[in-house]
Amino acid sequence: xxxxxxxxxxxxxxxxxxxxxxxxxxxxxxxxxxxxxxxxxxxxxxxxxxxxxxxxxxxxxxxxxxxxxxxxxxxxxxxxxxxxxxxxxxxxxxxxxxxxxxxxxxxxxxxxxxxxxx
Amino acid sequence: xxxxxxxxxxxxxxxxxxxxxxxxxxxxxxxxxxxxxxxxxxxxxxxxxxxxxxxxxxxxxxxxxxxxxxxxxxxxxxxxxxxxxxxxxxxxxxxxxxxxxxxxxxx
Numbered sequence: 001x002x003x004x005x006x007x008x009x010x011x012x013x014x015x016x017x018x019x020x021x022x023x024x025x026x027x028x029x030x031x032x033x034x035x036x037x038x039x040x041x042x043x044x045x046x047x048x049x050x051x052x053x054x055x056x057x058x059x060x061x062x063x064x065x066x067x068x069x070x071x072x073x074x075x076x077x078x079x080x081x082x083x084x085x086x087x088x089x090x091x092x093x094x095x096x097x098x099x100x101x102x103x104x105x106x107x108x109x110x111x112x113x114x115x116x117x118x
Numbered sequence: 119x120x121x122x123x124x125x126x127x128x129x130x131x132x133x134x135x136x137x138x139x140x141x142x143x144x145x146x147x148x149x150x151x152x153x154x155x156x157x158x159x160x161x162x163x164x165x166x167x168x169x170x171x172x173x174x175x176x177x178x179x180x181x182x183x184x185x186x187x188x189x190x191x192x193x194x195x196x197x198x199x200x201x202x203x204x205x206x207x208x209x210x211x212x213x214x215x216x217x218x219x220x221x222x223x224x225x
Contacts, residue, residue: 037214046218047207047219048216049215049216052214060213063119063213096161101164102168103150103152103168103209104152104209105164105207105214106152106173107164108161109161110160111161
């Protein structure tokens with residue numbers, strides 16, 4: 001059974017880089033023709049798609065975040081990662097990674113709360 | 119970019135009611151819509167794929183309809199456990215975009 005786990009620090013200082021990894025178990029990133037994604041959500045607001053990566057390494061990003069985001073995949077470790085640079089308090093959110101099932105973003109991890117604060 | 123407009127933002131229902139939530143896309147997105155349910159403090163659960171197909175394990179009182187630009191999530195015979203936040207996702211084109219979400223309260 002496919003499972004996802006978001007890993008990384010829960011506290012990041014302003015202007016620094018938020019780095020998260022999504023560890024995938026129970027299935028292989030390389031076996032899906034769909035993309036693997038990162039989403040974030042702040043209390044009381046709808047989710048925001050950050051970006052996605054295919055097993056080939058091809059990426060797509062939200063235009064509003066594109067200048068600060070890098071998503072990468074490591075198929076040998078069966079994981080994919082998010083880097084968000086120059087963070088501010090507005091980047092405080094719950095960050096989710098999501099896997100494709102029969103469609104993109106069919107299965108979400110439990111999420112990790114990231115607070116941006118000095 | 120495809121804008122997805124979801125409504126209503128909030129609704130209240132009584133057990134046994136039927137409710138409908140709408141997502142309207144700014145352009146034709148075929149049936150490339152997912153629906154999710156999210157309870158407080160939990161990750162979203164995938165409930166409808168490709169606009170109309172119920173995910174295995176989801177109660178049949180949930181259903182989806184629509185194609186093109188107009189999509190609807192319907193919950194028949196609502197139960198108290200259906201109290202949650204519901205949102206749609208269009209995955210027809212990048213950037214992927216979500217509806218703003220609907221908070222469903224059960225009286």
